[in-house]
Amino acid sequence: MKKPLLLLMAMASIxxxxxxxxxxxxxxxxxxxxxKIESMIxxxxxxxxxxxxxxxxxxxxxxxxxxxxxIMNAVGAWEKVxxxxxxxxxxxxxxxxxxxxxxxxxxxxxxxxxxPDLVIMDRTLDITDMIYTEIKELDIPVYRxxxxxISDVLNAIRAVGELTNETVNATAVIDDxxxxxxxxxxxxxxxxxxxxxxxxxxxxxxxxxxxxIATDSTFSGSLIIIAGGECAISDSSGYGVQMSLESIIExxxxxxxxxxxxxxxxxxRETILGDARWSDINxxxxxxxxxxxxxxxxxxxxxxILGLEEFHGHIMDHVEA
Amino acid sequence: xxxxxxxxxxxxxxxLLLISILVGISIGPENLYLPHIVRGLISGxxxxxxxxxxxxxxxxxxxxxxxxxxxxxxxxxxxxxxLPVVVMALFVGVGLSVSGASLQxxxxxxxxxxxxxxxxxxxxxxxxxxxxxxEGASIWISQFLKVLLSFLxxxxxxxxxxxxxxxxxxxxxxxxxxxxxxxxxxxxxxTQMMVYLSVENPTPVIxxxxxxxxxxxxxxIGIVAPVILMGTLVLSAFxxxxxxxxxxxxxxxxxxxxxxxxxxxxxVLASLMAAITVPFCGMIGFVGLMVPHIMRRxxxxxxxxxxxxxxxxxxxxxxxxxxxxxxxLDVTIPLGIxxxxxxxxxxxxxxxxxxxxx
Numbered sequence: 284m285k286k287p288l289l290l291l292m293a294m295a296s297i298x299x300x301x302x303x304x305x306x307x308x309x310x311x312x313x314x315x316x317x318x319k320i321e322s323m324i325x326x327x328x329x330x331x332x333x334x335x336x337x338x339x340x341x342x343x344x345x346x347x348x349x350x351x352x353x354i355m356n357a358v359g360a361w362e363k364v365x366x367x368x369x370x371x372x373x374x375x376x377x378x379x380x381x382x383x384x385x386x387x388x389x390x391x392x393x394x395x396x397x398x399p400d401l402v403i404m405d406r407t408l409d410i411t412d413m414i415y416t417e418i419k420e421l422d423i424p425v426y427r428x429x430x431x432x433i434s435d436v437l438n439a440i441r442a443v444g445e446l447t448n449e450t451v452n453a454t455a456v457i458d459d460x461x462x463x464x465x466x467x468x469x470x471x472x473x474x475x476x477x478x479x480x481x482x483x484x485x486x487x488x489x490x491x492x493x494x495x496i497a498t499d500s501t502f503s504g505s506l507i508i509i510a511g512g513e514c515a516i517s518d519s520s521g522y523g524v525q526m527s528l529e530s531i532i533e534x535x536x537x538x539x540x541x542x543x544x545x546x547x548x549x550x551x552r553e554t555i556l557g558d559a560r561w562s563d564i565n566x567x568x569x570x571x572x573x574x575x576x577x578x579x580x581x582x583x584x585x586x587x588i589l590g591l592e593e594f595h596g597h598i599m600d601h602v603e604a
Numbered sequence: 605x606x607x608x609x610x611x612x613x614x615x616x617x618x619x620l621l622l623i624s625i626l627v628g629i630s631i632g633p634e635n636l637y638l639p640h641i642v643r644g645l646i647s648g649x650x651x652x653x654x655x656x657x658x659x660x661x662x663x664x665x666x667x668x669x670x671x672x673x674x675x676x677x678x679x680x681x682x683x684x685x686x687l688p689v690v691v692m693a694l695f696v697g698v699g700l701s702v703s704g705a706s707l708q709x710x711x712x713x714x715x716x717x718x719x720x721x722x723x724x725x726x727x728x729x730x731x732x733x734x735x736x737x738x739e740g741a742s743i744w745i746s747q748f749l750k751v752l753l754s755f756l757x758x759x760x761x762x763x764x765x766x767x768x769x770x771x772x773x774x775x776x777x778x779x780x781x782x783x784x785x786x787x788x789x790x791x792x793x794x795t796q797m798m799v800y801l802s803v804e805n806p807t808p809v810i811x812x813x814x815x816x817x818x819x820x821x822x823x824x825i826g827i828v829a830p831v832i833l834m835g836t837l838v839l840s841a842f843x844x845x846x847x848x849x850x851x852x853x854x855x856x857x858x859x860x861x862x863x864x865x866x867x868x869x870x871x872v873l874a875s876l877m878a879a880i881t882v883p884f885c886g887m888i889g890f891v892g893l894m895v896p897h898i899m900r901r902x903x904x905x906x907x908x909x910x911x912x913x914x915x916x917x918x919x920x921x922x923x924x925x926x927x928x929x930x931x932x933l934d935v936t937i938p939l940g941i942x943x944x945x946x947x948x949x950x951x952x953x954x955x956x957x958x959x960x961x962x
Contacts, residue, residue, distance in 0.1 A: 490819065492816060525936070528685060528819060532677040554743055
């Protein structure tokens with residue numbers, strides 16, 4: 284009688300131990316699983332294929348271009364920005380932050396002292412990858428964008444929303460942008476083909492050297508086309524180019540935009556109107572030379588929609604005149 | 605025979621200059637034909653504006669030829685864009701070459717260029733200083749200050765080099781050269797520091813310093829041309845004194861030259877002629893070195909002939925360099941880069957072709 288009882292007790296204890304240990308094991312597996320999911324959420328692959336391993340939600344972020352600083356602000360993640368580039372000026376508080384990069388290059392020491400969890404940068408301004416490599420060597424996670432068109436800009440806004448856990452705000456910004464862009468595009472489509480004006484966007488001219496022009500392959504060029512115009516100067520480089528005044532006289536644009544930028548020496552329409560060498564151009568005789576906000580059309584951020592609407596307003600005024 | 609050779613050289617140089625002026629006006633993004641150029645040029649003369657509009661020429665026997673108006677923009681392109689550039693390149697070429705020829709004669713050193721004694725470094729310093737001082741100011745104030753400061757600093761640097769090298773009542777030429785080189789080095793460093801620290805976007809500033817005649821305005825020629833014309837005439841008259849200098853300062857004195865006075869006059873004029881080009885065209889190096897050298901091969905080292913020959917050839921040379929700068933690629937290459945490239949190659953050629961007597 285004793286033997287079966289002992290056996291029963293032994294079996295019961297083995298069962299109990301195994302159940303208990305099973306319980307414990309299940310619990311620890313759940314913790315590990317959660318951490319895995321958490322770190323999976325905070326791991327990203329940027330548009331250039333770079334793996335960005337964060338491990339947890341980033342709280343200290345450094346932005347490397349004015350547009351990225353503006354995007355951070357637009358998606359409601361401004362309080363996470365601890366440093367930015369020297370040209371960032373929106374929101375105005377950006378001017379008071381530590382500036383870790385300027386055209387002179389990266390201040391690596393300043394960047395390290397800021398202890399960022401994440402740096403967001405734009406490859407357009409780091410075409411040689413020098414700054415990117417420098418930051419990677421400091422073991423700081425870097426997320427890079429490389430916008431080439433307006434849909435890339437919207438994707439960048441979405442990405443910043445995900446990186447900062449502000450996807451709802453980011454979606455709202457994008458929806459508003461798309462809705463307004465569609466409205467412009469619809470109105471632009473109604474312009475008769477023969478009325479489509481040729482538009483020249485001058486980004487810098489001081490009368491002593493040939494003007495700098497934003498061509499059709501730049502962001503400003505895309506905005507001009509969506510707004511209902513066509514670009515007077517074509518070029519595939521994607522950058523502003525210096526174009527001889529003679530070529531501009533030959534291309535004879537109907538509208539000229541002169542942009543004022545906050546981080547670039549600037550011109551006003553008076554520079555062009557006061558220069559007799561431009562006088563044979565249609566835009567001058569029809570008084571269609573306008574000052575436009577440079578930051579709205581060359582910063583790849585949410586304010587591009589303002590640039591598009593400004594361009595569209597001038598183009599429609601010209602078409603209706 | 606020799607005189608005929610020299611006369612022939614001068615005739616050749618004049619023809620070369622005329623051809624380069626015509627070619628300079630005709631070639632550009634849109635190539636212009638001679639009849640268009642002639643009509644464009646005529647239309648710029650007072651009361652002859654009809655040449656650009658359509659007109660009919662009546663010949664004998666009722667022959668008529670009708671000319672349509674010049675294509676849109678051609679009049680502006682010829683009179684206000686290409687002609688000023690060609691005329692400016694002409695004067696700058698003349699100025700730098702005559703200045704170079706005189707300084708080489710004065711220093712008895714064939715490697716002297718007006719820019720070596722600090723003119724370009726001073727000009728660049730003044731230019732960048734004006735850019736920083738007028739940031740945010742109107743474009744006209746900024747232009748005015750750029751011209752004023754770069755000219756003042758160009759001349760100021762040479763004057764400073766002169767003061768630094770003066771020992772008693774004499775100015776040994778070797779000291780002057782060394783002082784110019786030293787001042788140039790310091791000013792160049794100071795300019796680079798200003799660009800690095802204070803200029804928000806350095807691209808246009810750096811480009812302006814590379815030297816260019818593009819988009820010259822007529823009023824700019826109105827300032828540059830009189831200085832260079834006067835300088836060329838006066839320095840040509842100093843040909844005899846410069847010839848005396850080539851035998852050494854002491855010999856020149858024995859030959860009856862008031863050496864200190866001649867030295868000062870030649871130095872001031874040569875510096876002024878090079879300095880006046882800097883605010884408008886930036887740094888166009890090596891022209892003052894190359895042109896007199898090439899001319900010496902053809903005309904000999906008699907300064908009375910070398911200075912006018914350098915003037916003619918210098919004008920044609922810079923017009924052609926500017927044409928190359930404008931038409932080699934889609935974008936206009938700064939003129940200073942073209943003359944710098946040619947100058948460097950020329951320098952190496954001089955070193956290799958013969959021992960340079962210093």
